[in-house]
Amino acid sequence: MNILLAEDDTRLGELIVHILKKKGGYLVEWLTEGDDVYHFATQVQYDVLILDWMLPGEEGVSIAKRLRGAGYSGAIIMLTAKDAVEDRIIGLDAGADDYLVKPFEVDELLARIRALGRRNFAPIQEQIVTMQGIKIDLLNRTVFRDDEEVQLTPREFQLLELLIRNEGQVLSRELIMERIWGHDADVSLKAIDAQIKLLRKKMNGSSKNDLIQSIRGVGYKLDRH
Template identity: 50%
Template sequence: MNILLAEDDKKLGKLVKYVLEKKGNYHVDWVQNGEEALVYAKGSSYDLLVLDWMMPVMDGIEVCKSLRSSNYTQAILLLTAKDALQDKIHGLDAGADDYLTKPFEMEELLARLRSLGRRNFAPIQADAVTFGEFTLNRTSHQLLRNGEEILLSQREYQLLDLFLQNIGNVLTREVILDRVWGIGSDVSHKNVDVTVKMLRDKLEGIGVGQMIHSVRGVGYRFER
């Protein structure tokens, strides 16, 4: 499953990301303020969100309220040092599905995420997805058009798969960078733009029209 972790404490964030990926076998994107959490949550597909309450720019409660007001349905776990009953009620009323107080044991965090995952189960992605006359085969990592392969680099394949998971949604360059190259990568937004251009040229070069649209100052949107 894909998890978005929003935690501004770098030491704790690094530890939680490591444990979730190594012990929980999750894919984890890690951001360090509430504004980034909101952008990532709205711009990509996550199965679970783990939000710290006290974050800079926008706190976890504000992020919860904003997401729920836009009909966001994925599970949200709130992390906080606040342990008063009224604080817990406030967090749950804001839209959190569960609440874990700091300090916490990693095994308890993993157990709570497993529970939320069962409650908020998302179907395993299909081995192949079809759009128009194209099929993206996730087992063989091939793009086929009427059975004939269109050669893609690994980055182009990952980018197209990401677009197909988010059809009609605007993906920021930051989201694309983290989901295709990985968080902490030393590549730049220019790498994103170049890879998008190469993928767009390959699709348009075989006469299918424009599918990848630029959103000025933000990122890209895929329409089939």
């Protein structure tokens, strides 16, 4: 999962980045100036934007409004010391999907991110995806290579769809486990590696070009080019 954090408190920002990377296995970009956030959020595809309300420069509420007005579909979590009901309403009406009042436990932030991550904020507009001679029908859940159907198990198709919906982004093994097997599943990371290996073999066929790339020590990503 790719996360953009906008937080001007240096100590809190360092803590959040450390925990998100260590415990969540997420990719994190950290900004401290509100004026930079809109540009970053519209130029790079982030799964979650963690947005402090009181940023130097443009404030979080204004940024959220602008992003939603421009059609931004990523998840937004608003961080703020404002705990009045009226303030919560303002933040949510501005476009935030969730609202976390300072001070908070970082584990709670992780739980909020996991919950938002299970929602599909950026659905693929096309139902037919083609890559390197392979046609994937997301609606009918079928895969064809050179007009010959590739037989995938339901779980293999789930894995493939997850990779497609996050094309070009590195997905950690922990994220894959949570999305496909569930957070409390008794599944080892080696089992996930084995499942990816089987899927890769079926997708590649006789081709030597790997659609599913291994990112050493992190996880996997799909690149159709």
